[in-house]
Amino acid sequence: MNTPKSPNPFAATGAYGAPGYSYAAPQAPAQAPPAGGGAGGFVFDVSEADFQAQVLERSLQVPVLLDCWAPWCGPCKSLGPVLEKLAEAYGGAFELAKLNTDEAPNISAALRLRSIPLVVLFVNGRPVDQFTGALPEGQIRAFLDKHLQPPGDPMEEIRAEAAQATPEDAEALLQEALQMVPGHPDATADLAERLIARDALAEATALLDTVPADARGDRDAALRKRLALLANRPAGDPKALAARIAANAKDFEARFALGAWQVFEGDWNAAFDNLLEVVLRDKAEGRPDREKARQQLIEWFTACPDAEAVSRGRRYLGMYLN
Numbered sequence: 038m039n040t041p042k043s044p045n046p047f048a049a050t051g052a053y054g055a056p057g058y059s060y061a062a063p064q065a066p067a068q069a070p071p072a073g074g075g076a077g078g079f080v081f082d083v084s085e086a087d088f089q090a091q092v093l094e095r096s097l098q099v100p101v102l103l104d105c106w107a108p109w110c111g112p113c114k115s116l117g118p119v120l121e122k123l124a125e126a127y128g129g130a131f132e133l134a135k136l137n138t139d140e141a142p143n144i145s146a147a148l149r150l151r152s153i154p155l156v157v158l159f160v161n162g163r164p165v166d167q168f169t170g171a172l173p174e175g176q177i178r179a180f181l182d183k184h185l186q187p188p189g190d191p192m193e194e195i196r197a198e199a200a201q202a203t204p205e206d207a208e209a210l211l212q213e214a215l216q217m218v219p220g221h222p223d224a225t226a227d228l229a230e231r232l233i234a235r236d237a238l239a240e241a242t243a244l245l246d247t248v249p250a251d252a253r254g255d256r257d258a259a260l261r262k263r264l265a266l267l268a269n270r271p272a273g274d275p276k277a278l279a280a281r282i283a284a285n286a287k288d289f290e291a292r293f294a295l296g297a298w299q300v301f302e303g304d305w306n307a308a309f310d311n312l313l314e315v316v317l318r319d320k321a322e323g324r325p326d327r328e329k330a331r332q333q334l335i336e337w338f339t340a341c342p343d344a345e346a347v348s349r350g351r352r353y354l355g356m357y358l359n
């Protein structure tokens with residue numbers, strides 16, 4: 038009596054089929070592979086007995102990367118950990134099925150296996166792409182990204198959610214993000230912005246100090262400049278300064294003093310306008326006030342959180358200097 042061969046699941050695809058096999062398409066998606074494998078449950082072993090359920094039917098729900106290996110294969114031993122690392126890094130964007138080809142002669146025949154390691158990507162029950170050999174991680178990522186949605190960055194997702202949230206909820210979200218990745222420069226700066234907005238200056242300074250010095254960038258420097266400006270209350274009375282300017286548009290001393298108040302109060306456009314007027318109106322020999330205003334504006338540009346206001350200020354400064 039002849040022993041019937043196991044159904045070849047690839048014959049229907051036209052890509053790996055071999056004579057003498059047939060394959061009936063699955064009628065319903067399979068259940069997810071049992072948890073407990075490597076890489077957060079996204080890696081599991083597969084055999085000829087469960088290949089149809091674990092690879093073909095499972096790939097109707099999520100792409101399945103089939104790693105064809107053997108215990109005696111040196112390159113397989115180096116490739117396997119890289120694939121497992123990527124399965125974890127992609128966080129469920131695909132699952133990794135590991136097939137010992139020494140124990141799966143029928144599937145090896147269906148794959149027309151000539152050399153290993155062979156890696157085949159299954160999507161919607163069909164093989165869509167493959168590669169052979171122990172490729173570097175970067176090349177494997179490129180292979181995957183042709184077919185998969187690249188994994189999202191959880192920190193960026195939280196930051197994006199915080200940007201749309203109420204101030205209170207935004208702070209909570211950013212604090213949650215910083216519990217995940219303490220000292221994350223961008224999330225730290227986002228939260229520091231929120232703290233500055235509600236005048237929690239000491240808290241914002243302490244938060245910025247949690248970022249390692251070698252990880253701080255231009256945004257950190259800008260926030261520290263804002264904190265320094267806000268920590269020093271300007272002298273004079275803003276109303277009296279405004280009255281002086283109304284009486285004499287070339288009262289540059291009053292314009293510098295009122296501009297400092299406007300920065301302190303967060304009215305950056307008004308502060309820029311006051312010093313731009315100095316740049317425009319100073320006709321004295323050597324134009325000392327004009328140069329002083331130019332330098333002050335450049336300093337304020339680096340501290341201002343309003344990109345539109347900075348762009349406008351730089352544009353007018355360039356016009357007035359020419």
